[in-house]
Amino acid sequence: VFHRFLAGEVRAKRLAMYINENKVVPWDPFARMEDNTQKLDQVVLRVDAAKGKSDVVLEPYVLPHQSEFSTLDAFNRASGPNRWNRQQGFYIYRSDRLIQSGGWSNLRTLDEHHKLARVALSFSPRLDEEFKINVPKMRVALPASIREQVSKAIGPVVSMANHAYRSSEKKGRGATHPIVVGNTSSKSGGEKGASSGSTGVSTSGPICNS
Secondary structure (H helix, E strand, O other): OOHHHHOOOOOOOOOOOEEOOEEOEEOOOOOOOOOOOEEOOOEEEEEEEOOEEEEEEEEEEEOOOHHHOOOHHHHHHHOOOOHHHHHOEEEEEEOOEEEEEOEOOOOOOOOHHHOOEEEEEEEOHHHOOOOOOOOOOOOOOOOHHHHHHHHHHOHHHHHHHHHHHHHHHHHHHHOOOOOOOOEEEOOOOOOEEEOOOOOOOOOOOOEEOO
16 A cells, blocks of 8 residues: 555655564565566546546556566565456556555456556546545546546557567477486486575565555
């Protein structure tokens, strides 16, 4: 919910949280530290609201395929609390507070091939009535007046996510990987060796998935 504040992205409103004296690490839904994350052009939509005109800002991202993440730990971390397929879609923010984490707000259905697409959508409290924000600020709906514009705006990110997924899938099918089982012996020296490895990566501090 407050990951923008925890990460210091909100000017003059940096927030720190601790659990059992361990500092909470904010989760970035858009994996912006990954070199292969793609950010598309920002889209700004003007809404004529009951309290005056205000902007809705969309920031689309295409996250890397698993094979293009820097580490397996980074890939797993980016998957989010609901895992990849359910985390695709909109991340809706009201005054930088996360209200919705994933899903396409009935503009399209979840699709395995589009799971790398995530879109930050931000609006101000001036549009609370239009977004049908409830009292706990836990439910939100896209205004009918901009649904068609939003649907058109997310077309490129969905298309690029689909291409990224299918391209990496083809590369994966074409690759061959040697398999090593148990101990191996050196033919030249007759010395015995063992193959060992670890994919475990520790993360310092608890992770804030919200």
